[in-house]
Amino acid sequence: MFGIAPDANIxxxxxxxxxxxxxxxxxxxxxxxxxxxxxxxVAVVDPGVGTDRKPVALKVGRGDILIGPDxxxxxxAAELLGGIVEARVLENRALWLPVVSSSFHGRDIFxxxxxxxxxxxxxxxxxxxxxxxxxxxxxxxxxxVVNGRLETTIVQVMPYGNVTLAGTTLDLTLAVGALVExxxxxxxxxxPAFAAASSEAAATLVEDTVWxxxxxxxxxxxxxxxxxxxxxLSLSDNQGDVARRLGLAVDRAVTITTR
Amino acid sequence: xxxxxxxxxxxxxxxxxxPICRAVMLSIAPDARIVDLGHSVxxxxxxxxxxxxxxxxxxxxxxxxVAVVDPGVGTDRRPVAVRxGRGDVFIGPDxxxxxxAVERxxGVSEARxxxxxxxxxxxxxxxxxxxxxxxxxxxxxxxxxxxxxxGPAIPGxxxxxxxxxxxxxxxxxxxxxVAFIDSFGNARLAGQPGELAAAVGPLDPGRRxxxxxxxxxxxxAAGGIIAxxxxxxxxxxxxxxxxxxxxxxxxxxxxxxxADNQGNLAARLGLAVDQPVRIRxx
Numbered sequence: 001m002f003g004i005a006p007d008a009n010i011x012x013x014x015x016x017x018x019x020x021x022x023x024x025x026x027x028x029x030x031x032x033x034x035x036x037x038x039x040x041x042v043a044v045v046d047p048g049v050g051t052d053r054k055p056v057a058l059k060v061g062r063g064d065i066l067i068g069p070d071x072x073x074x075x076x077a078a079e080l081l082g083g084i085v086e087a088r089v090l091e092n093r094a095l096w097l098p099v100v101s102s103s104f105h106g107r108d109i110f111x112x113x114x115x116x117x118x119x120x121x122x123x124x125x126x127x128x129x130x131x132x133x134x135x136x137x138x139x140x141x142x143x144x145v146v147n148g149r150l151e152t153t154i155v156q157v158m159p160y161g162n163v164t165l166a167g168t169t170l171d172l173t174l175a176v177g178a179l180v181e182x183x184x185x186x187x188x189x190x191x192p193a194f195a196a197a198s199s200e201a202a203a204t205l206v207e208d209t210v211w212x213x214x215x216x217x218x219x220x221x222x223x224x225x226x227x228x229x230x231x232x233l234s235l236s237d238n239q240g241d242v243a244r245r246l247g248l249a250v251d252r253a254v255t256i257t258t259r
Numbered sequence: 260x261x262x263x264x265x266x267x268x269x270x271x272x273x274x275x276x277x278p279i280c281r282a283v284m285l286s287i288a289p290d291a292r293i294v295d296l297g298h299s300v301x302x303x304x305x306x307x308x309x310x311x312x313x314x315x316x317x318x319x320x321x322x323x324x325v326a327v328v329d330p331g332v333g334t335d336r337r338p339v340a341v342r343x344g345r346g347d348v349f350i351g352p353d354x355x356x357x358x359x360a361v362e363r364x365x366g367v368s369e370a371r372x373x374x375x376x377x378x379x380x381x382x383x384x385x386x387x388x389x390x391x392x393x394x395x396x397x398x399x400x401x402x403x404x405x406x407x408x409x410g411p412a413i414p415g416x417x418x419x420x421x422x423x424x425x426x427x428x429x430x431x432x433x434x435x436x437v438a439f440i441d442s443f444g445n446a447r448l449a450g451q452p453g454e455l456a457a458a459v460g461p462l463d464p465g466r467r468x469x470x471x472x473x474x475x476x477x478x479x480a481a482g483g484i485i486a487x488x489x490x491x492x493x494x495x496x497x498x499x500x501x502x503x504x505x506x507x508x509x510x511x512x513x514x515x516x517x518a519d520n521q522g523n524l525a526a527r528l529g530l531a532v533d534q535p536v537r538i539r540x541x
Contacts, residue, residue, distance in 0.1 A: 012278055032275065035380075037286045037289070215386065226385075227384075
């Protein structure tokens, strides 16, 4: 990118997305992009690199351009930035590196196209438009209220090991009523879908916790359920790492009940 | 006019939160020059962050320094900005993190609470003040907003203090303590070579010394119970001893340090921050 656009200001958001996890990558973009200046955003979590999955560029309402594979990675963040205004397939090889591999499109296609756009290349020149409805979308986990319980899913594991759940404080309030600091809750984690039946992590797991306003609402090492920096439900250990302690990972189903 | 300078140190880890804070700062102050002092501070270790800021500050230009190791985020711990004698402004939580560095560049000349929400992000969370409070305030100051706009002044003496360990010189030995363990496992000790020389005599290269790790809380009594003893030499640098051998040296920030050449001395000896150690003449 610097080779093409030496004056660009490149901010690395995250290169530690769990390998192949499009959902983790999408969540990382949702966390970060609203705070980024309007610009060009390159995201590559691309297990389908070199197959017939399309390389795309999305123009959004705020004026940003998102570049990456058409596998759902970019969509949720694009919707947060004003929605997709125009989508194009990257087909203009004049904006790519001269030699293109089948396994490293980050280097050969996405990065050079982004840098050319940063230099002022018109968006329309990246390739032909594609119907917005034809873009691949991830199935988003949602929180559902069932008989006073909230059925939800782990959508992200954050840098301190905090676990972000699908759903907001509103969803939980609808399920169980008012949330006050110290209110006791029980989180029941379903057996993970892909764990080996014999492994320790395969069992259902119960964590008793309380509602809090921030980490320091509970003693050191204790867990707390709260609203995170973006309004999502989140489980943390105060100055600990709850994901590591309980062996939690993205996509694990969780039921939240009072106790 | 030169670009305003912002340094940035956290325990956030390299990915995610720290780049978001950079973006928040650049959105407000696009011309700022931001230098990341690192985001790999041991999580929640205020003392480690304070030490790293203290070692870095003499090498930083006068500017704005944002530091966030903030286990009390969202509680009643206060967000503060501290102007130091050299002219720098330090921004972060009032938990002692900033203070050793502030003392090193002239001490507190003015301290203020961050209370002016016009300088924060419009929506403020209870758990990410690095993004919502500290970064935007720093960036607004970088664009020229006057210091007194951040919030009301508080007495410097009200700031939460934090002292790095200090050495004690005795006749024939120096009582000191582990101030920091770096990523190589080298133990940075409290005190400077002059203090060690005052205790044990001249520090010529190759001078034989003994590093003793007292057991329990017996820090002062000469001849107390010793849990560990390492024979080593004073050296100008690592490669003067064989691979795996220990040495004492003056580290790049001017303090005494103990290391194994290409090894991990802290892990080998089981050292932790604040562990008292004694250095004797051999």
